[in-house]
Amino acid sequence: MDSLPISAGSPAKPRRPEPARRVRVLWLAALASSFAASGPAVAQGQPKLLEPERAFAFSVQALDDRTVEARFAIADGYYLYREKLKLSILPPALAGPPALPPGKLKDDEFFGRVETYRDRLAVRIALDKADPGRKVTVRAESQGCADVGVCYPPQVQTITLALPAPGAPPGAPVEAAPARKSWFN
């Protein structure tokens, strides 16, 4: 709008902002500077971080009467250490140690080459025997960090679910922690 050519009737008179517009511009400038000021304050060593259970969202699905699948949905910018991940069944009912898929290699200054998981992870866990209808608890011990340079203490999450009947479709995935609804998170 401001760049529209000045009408031919007043060629010598430069157009000046009306007071109302000037006030509006000032308002916007003030608003913009308050945004700018809030930016560095938040970034200054206080990174906005997810709760660990949301950064590493754990869920389990019963695939059949003797198999469950443990999953982690890992938020962007976060990772889990393969070596620190321990999956078990309570009461103990593992057919064998769960086979963790290979992770992404990361060169760690102190720990050398470590394997990490990002994005998604799914691990099938075979139970020692078929036990339809039985309730089992899947326990996951995990430890991860955020790329911004903070690490979360090891956390233990458990999910209890019922195994489906033989031939029945897989059960619905069960989430460890429902996503929290908040304006600020």
Added chain:
Amino acid sequence: MPAILSTRPWLRRSAFAVAALAALAAGLYFGGGMSGDGDARGRDAGALFGVALPDTAGREQSLGQWKGKVLVVNFWATWCTPCREEMPEFVKLQAELGGRGLQFVGIAIDQADKVQAFAAELGLNYPALIGGNGAIELSKTMGNRLGALPFTIIVDRAGRVVHTQLGRLPEAQLMSIVGQLL
């Protein structure tokens, strides 16, 4: 507008209240990311000084013994790479400024043997106390909402928390804060 406000006090008052509420809301909104993420500034560090934790030799050490110093309490762990990365800077500053009243204290969310091994490897020249999950809770009461590491608290000589930091505390920033307190 100003003329109207000055002639009608009730309007001025309500305008003031609206402005205050707006400022509060803006603060809540824009400060959302920080709420709890390390904003214990200005708070009295009394809770911290009341804490006693064992050192790597198993001797109970009260944080209160360092009252009156410029205290930098660093929550860390051997399994936390960003924690290990920043500790050599703390060792250096402890050596350089310890004589002027700067005191670092590490609280490890870890096992004593692992802490001892890392302390020896690093040549740690300040106390390393062993804290369990209780120490994470302590850091939460000091503003570390998520209990993540590293988390660092700077306390002035009068026992007031002047800065809390989640994540690494760059040396330049640490020096600019501590330099004013020594």
